[in-house]
Amino acid sequence: MATVDHNAAALGIPLRVLMESSGNAVARRVQELTDPADSVALVCGRGNNGGDALVAARFLDDREVTVYLLGRPESITTDIARANWEALEQVESGIRTVADSRAFALDDPDLVVDAMLGTGITGDLREPEASVARAINDAAASVLAVDVPSGVDADSGAAEADSVGADHVVTFHDLKPGIADHPDVTVADIGIPAAAEELVGPGDVEVLGAGGSQKGESGRTYVIGGGPYTGAPALAGGASLSAGADLAFVACPESVFDPIAGYSEDLIVQPYGDGADGADHLTPEQVPDLVDVAERHDDVVVLGPGLGRHPETEAAARQFLAEFSGTAVVDADALALVPEVETDATLVLTPNRSELAELGGPDVDDLAAHTDEIRDLAADLGHTVLAKGPHDVITDGERVRRCRAGTPGMTVGGTGDTLAGVVAALLARAEPFEAACVGSYVNGRAAELLDRGAGLRATELQETIPVALQGGDDE
Ligand SMILES: NC(=O)C1=CN([C@@H]2O[C@H](COP(=O)(O)OP(=O)(O)OC[C@H]3O[C@@H](n4cnc5c(N)ncnc54)[C@H](O)[C@@H]3O)[C@@H](O)[C@H]2O)[C@@H](O)CC1
Numbered sequence: 001m002a003t004v005d006h007n008a009a010a011l012g013i014p015l016r017v018l019m020e021s022s023g024n025a026v027a028r029r030v031q032e033l034t035d036p037a038d039s040v041a042l043v044c045g046r047g048n049n050g051g052d053a054l055v056a057a058r059f060l061d062d063r064e065v066t067v068y069l070l071g072r073p074e075s076i077t078t079d080i081a082r083a084n085w086e087a088l089e090q091v092e093s094g095i096r097t098v099a100d101s102r103a104f105a106l107d108d109p110d111l112v113v114d115a116m117l118g119t120g121i122t123g124d125l126r127e128p129e130a131s132v133a134r135a136i137n138d139a140a141a142s143v144l145a146v147d148v149p150s151g152v153d154a155d156s157g158a159a160e161a162d163s164v165g166a167d168h169v170v171t172f173h174d175l176k177p178g179i180a181d182h183p184d185v186t187v188a189d190i191g192i193p194a195a196a197e198e199l200v201g202p203g204d205v206e207v208l209g210a211g212g213s214q215k216g217e218s219g220r221t222y223v224i225g226g227g228p229y230t231g232a233p234a235l236a237g238g239a240s241l242s243a244g245a246d247l248a249f250v251a252c253p254e255s256v257f258d259p260i261a262g263y264s265e266d267l268i269v270q271p272y273g274d275g276a277d278g279a280d281h282l283t284p285e286q287v288p289d290l291v292d293v294a295e296r297h298d299d300v301v302v303l304g305p306g307l308g309r310h311p312e313t314e315a316a317a318r319q320f321l322a323e324f325s326g327t328a329v330v331d332a333d334a335l336a337l338v339p340e341v342e343t344d345a346t347l348v349l350t351p352n353r354s355e356l357a358e359l360g361g362p363d364v365d366d367l368a369a370h371t372d373e374i375r376d377l378a379a380d381l382g383h384t385v386l387a388k389g390p391h392d393v394i395t396d397g398e399r400v401r402r403c404r405a406g407t408p409g410m411t412v413g414g415t416g417d418t419l420a421g422v423v424a425a426l427l428a429r430a431e432p433f434e435a436a437c438v439g440s441y442v443n444g445r446a447a448e449l450l451d452r453g454a455g456l457r458a459t460e461l462q463e464t465i466p467v468a469l470q471g472g473d474d475e
């Protein structure tokens with residue numbers, strides 16, 4: 001939910017507005033469950049779960065309402081919950097702060113609203129929530145829980161010893177697995193747009209940036225590319241450093257070692273093969289050594305940038321995929337070979353429009369209108385597909401996300417190479433689908449941050465990729 005909330009905020013629907021809708025939904029449910037003469041106790045925690053009930057209080061003028069805040073107002077942990085407390089202080093009687101749980105006593109209400117803890121619970125119920133939960137459970141009143149009964153884990157359903165026994169629950173946006181089998185759950189629509197879930201946004205970056213999925217520290221990128229082209233592998237390696245990789249290697253033919261090494265001190269450029277054969281392209285006899293190096297260092301490979309389509313290179317790329325069992329981004333000239341090869345490797349494919357069609361996907365400009373076909377292709381191939389277009393479509397064969405970050409200027413050559421490098425860096429610390437989603441967003445956001453019309457150059461993205469990764473500057 002944190003990702004969705006943050007993405008909703010980036011789409012112009014801030015959490016404060018979502019809380020207003022949540023509180024209103026709680027108030028509506030209270031009115032359904034009570035008569036006008038009934039008394040209602042709103043028991044509020046210090047987070048946004050409590051905030052929901054503080055909003056609900058404003059919509060319950062036609063009920064006898066007592067609001068309890070478990071703790072001093074200055075201990076409220078979020079500014080939107082505190083703002084709602086302060087609003088209540090201005091307009092409402094019947095509000096009490098319960099600094100010490102021993103001072104907590106319900107005065108025999110007809111309904112208790114449990115707004116102590118929701119999805120923000122961590123660990124066993126602490127005081128005063130634990131004592132108050134017992135008091136609520138001992139009371140005769142029926143109980144309406146906000147979002148989840150306090151003490152219940154929204155995902156697993158695991159209930160703490162003193163968790164609140166709720167007769168009714170109002171939860172928000174979607175049913176949480178942990179309360180799926182509760183007998184009376186109302187799922188309230190709080191106005192989160194579908195786009196907040198479908199579109200990759202700064203919320204996804206934040207979760208990844210917060211070490212959302214620990215897969216070890218920043219890794220090493222091993223670009224296998226070059227041959228007819230020299231810029232592509234250098235762009236992929238440079239972009240992976242910008243996205244946090246510790247080291248970026250470029251394995252390339254002897255013939256293009258000088259120009260690629262000449263681009264940047266940051267790249268470690270290694271000519272493959274003994275050079276004796278002086279091949280100016282990747283050939284099969286170089287593959288075992290490349291596989292060995294990549295696997296020995298647990299490198300994330302980028303296979304493809306600038307490889308060219310020499311028949312020996314295609315044979316070599318096929319052989320690499322057959323022998324490699326690590327993680328790789330497959331881009332550009334190596335993509336067409338993937339359907340032909342049985343591989344144990346974990347791959348993220350990053351086709352542009354023609355490469356997607358060549359892989360058997362839809363040959364369309366508007367990928368967003370063909371997500372099912374792309375999803376099915378990913379399922380057939382057994383790998384994550386990041387299909388590039390005006391809107392990228394990312395799918396692992398089951399989940400589908402879209403990303404519209406980017407600028408028209410990104411049609412310039414090289415942005416696909418930087419994308420491959422960014423995804424490779426993220427694969428060192430995230431699952432393939434997540435790395436592809438965030439990679440798509442970061443590469444596009446980096447272009448937006450350059451704020452160029454036409455005239456964008458892929459090399460410039462390396463400056464703004466780090467800013468995009470900080471989730472910086474999102475509206
Ligand atoms: N999209 C959404 O999911 C929305 C969620 N909202 C509400 O926001 C809630 C989540 O709010 P928060 O993230 O602030 O978290 P909570 O309000 O669920 O809990 C955090 C508060 O409880 C305390 N706490 C945590 N674990 C505790 C424990 N074991 N014993 C005692 N105290 C404990 C924390 O110190 C903090 O004060 C949701 O459950 C929902 O009610 C709505 O306001 C807006 C939209």
Ligand SMILES: [K+]
Nearest residue numbers: 114117148150
């Ligand atoms: K609750």
